[in-house]
Amino acid sequence: MAREFPRLPEELPTSAVRYVGKEVRRVEDPALVSGSAPFIDNLQLPGMLHCAILRSPHAHARVLKVDASAAEALEGVVAVLTPDDVKRWANAHVTSPPGWGTHCIAIDKVIYVGEPVAAVAATSRHVAEDAIELIDVDYEVLPAVASAPAAIAPDAPVLFEEHGTNVIQKRVYTWGEVDRVFREADHVVTASFRWNRCGANPTETFGCVCQWDLTDNSLVCHGSYQVPGFWGLARSFSLNLPANKVKVVSHPMGGGFGGKGGARGTDIAALLSRKAGGLPVKYIEDRMECLLAGGSQSWDRRYEASLALKADGTITGFDVKLLDDQGATTETYGTISVAKPLAAFTGNYRIEAARYDTTLVVTNRAPVAPYRGYGPPPHFLVLENLVDMAARKLALDPADIRRRNYIRPEQFPYTIPSGNEYDSGDYEAVLDKVLKLADYAALRKEQAAARAEGRLVGISVVNTVEPGVFDWNAYATVGVQGVGVPEGARVSFDVLGNITIVVGFNLQGQGQFTVAAQVAADYFGVDITSVKVTTAATDATPPHFGQGGSRVGVAITGAVLGACQKLEADFKRVVGHIMGGLPPDAIELMDGRLRVKANPAMGMTVAEVAGTMLGRSDLLPPGMEPNPTATSVWTAPGRNMPDEEGRCRSYLTAATATHVVMVEVDRGTGHTSILKYFIVDDCGTRLNPASVEGQLQGAVAQGVGAALLEEYVYDDGANPLVTTFVDYLMPSIHEVPITRRDHIVTPSPVTPLGAKGCGEGAMHTTPAAITCAINDALAPLGIEMTETPATAQRVWMRLKEVGAAR
């Protein structure tokens, strides 16, 4: 039975909303700012050992021999994990599509630099690192596949010999009459794009402490796990354990951003614990491991794409060909990022037909992992640059060409060609507001004056749609099965009326514990300080997933509201009974009191009701349990199985934003300076506005990195050339603009309280917005930058080609 949720904060059972939608101080922050949050590296268990991992120096090689005898003899070493142990005890990692995973330690051959080949558990990390230097490995070096084009070359070396090819999946999706709209187009704009690898680098790298119980043959994994239940299930497959014998304890995380690579580290620490007789083993990925092979690399893509247009600028077709380098294996779920653009393939626009021709390959580079945005950031870079190229061709202003192609407010819910349904939006209102905020006309005047002086100043107006609240069905096309992503909460009152909410995920920075507390406090009219939000191990939580796909804010709101509604129903029964046998529907909840509708002066506070349930069983209705606790598990309503072209209702919400950016390119150095940055966004109800603003500004920072600085460079032998923060250049406060922002609110009609996912939107938009601004700056020269990052050197080389460098 579908439950009716309050559609807006004003529909909560309170006469004055005090928390939802307000800039509430986050309940997470005291522990964070005081340094007392129990991050994984703070965990010390009795007898705990420390793990270090020996990694392959070769991109592709057979492992002929691993001799660990000298390491085993070193004082302080308790266990050494070798390929033989792993062959005996573990399975290759599960992947989608299946069959492209490897064991946690290479058992026959290594397929990327940094792949683990052996590991040590010792009394300290120092000793463990000394010991791995004593392990003797013989390799037979094989020719390496260094790039995606090399992977599909006719006589390319093959990584997975059982497949006989490096192609994981080749699939063409066709939605609508693509050939016809391109045939009938007045204009076709075509370009190639190269998105080089960048990725997630949280402040805290991955870490875990694993303990194998040899008596019970069960495993406990403490760690910085973003999605604890999911990781626990995956461990049961890779380590041959029943799923209910793997318990995952998620610790607060110093950021995640999708890439935190826990599978190998967890399996290695677990097997070392097993080999060490059940002593706990801690593995903390160091920064170089994280950069080399820790799930910090994403999106290694080559695009060829076209837009079909009518003479008036109406876009009729979008044709995308993608060659995607997944790196050496797909066990970190990088394949999913190729499927996600289906959820918002055509962005903010009415485009009648689209095609997506995808080729996913393995190479001897490090495996790619999820990163904030999960696929759309490169996709929207392509789409938005093509729209700008079309605007230049048709001599239209970039704001105008977008405006004339927008999905109109009255067209929602709107089904895009790739099948997803957008819930709501008003793109023109967002555009108008940001143009006003930026004083767009004045910006263009400023640009004209700069151009007259020979300066390269550019302005972009770029918008994207952010699919929020992911569903597994979005990834069916790359082999993931299922519909629905359960997210649960257990809400309990104690005898004095304090509320405890147990959720299945831990802190990562986004502030979702605060959202849960806001919702419960407003629902029951209590002070937010009397609500405690906590997490529990996987064997003590309701079904859950955790952070991912911009969903927890919406999902936890649904789960907490669901539990609150169940409690409200029980409370009404109790109060009705006490008030002389009134039926529950004669009672209502308002401002923290269960009161008699006909006589509101009569009633009890929620604390009194909970106290009665736990302390005065004699007053309860016959047969009622003394249990003011309710669990609710939410999943997005109305999701369905995809058809043969991958079309389905997948991501529940469609937020949007428009960025207006002004940049200047230095003709002498090629350096891009961001002069001005404006954002107007619409993510429906802003549950905690301060958190939304933080998500926006933070994702802009990552977008600046992707657009201008961050790149994992490999040489012709697939050897990584960027393995430290000296060379991997994340932007700092000096490079990131403090954006000027405003917003509008178009509530989602399909989520509790009208909120939409908002964790990734600025990452979808910023790289496109910056490159579009650079290309506007370069437009008088007739050149474009279609490769990320647009480093100073790349831009200078392009300027030099046309004789425009100074």
Added chain:
Amino acid sequence: MKAASFDYHAPPTVESAIALLQRFEGEGLDTKLLAGGQSLMPMLNMRIARPQVLVDLGKIEALDYIRAEGEAIAIGSMASKRAAEDSPLLREQQPLFHAATLLIGHRQIRNRGTVGGSFAHADPAAEYPAVALVQDIRMRAQGPNGVREIAASDFFVTFMTTSLEATEILVEVRLPPFRPGTGWAIQEFAKRHGDLALAGIAVTLRKANGRCEDVRIGAFGVNATAVRLPAAEAALNGQSATTENFARAAAVAGESVAEPLGDVHATPDYRRQLVKVLTERCLAEAAARAA
């Protein structure tokens, strides 16, 4: 990322430190001096540097000073870059050295990094060596046989290598007086604020009757050590201080750099371009400052 094992000593005086260096030299041990650790500590942790012994100069308070000595300014090698940044003496009397200090890393790095450490580390992308070349800064090294002075042009040998002997410690850098009226500039290009420069230029020049003289141009980040660019200096010496002449000298600067470094961030060609652009900008800035 844990350092390999090493023995650690933190002597209280220069003399005791030199005695330790002599002892370890005699024992054939690979010994490194620690003078702030902003470069050496990461190298230790990555096991790129694996000395058997580390002699920490951090306890030698006698090397922590910045003072006027006559017209010159003497900086003890263990003075922090932050102290140089905050020194009114340097700010007022040595504007180029002071400006170079502000380009080094970030304030957190300058808090711990030392002036002497930067000279002795001899990173090709460091700012101080180029300033030392254009300003004739002299290094004072102390060893078992006493103190000797080394000219900047003799001090920097190649990548991370100086002419200091294994038993010598850099105890002081000595800045000659900065002549009033001298124009100066230092600019560098890094992908991010505070990063090691892909290329940098330090310039001093004087003007007489509208013509440039005593033009000195130092480049860093482009070769194994900082270098002077004599051809570009000659191209401007005696010429009037005009935009065209700066551009001509800058073009010579770019062309005259011998075999610029190439790496993942900048090709040799791009470094040549940066030398040209930065030289042109520095000459204009310096000329504007010259009296």
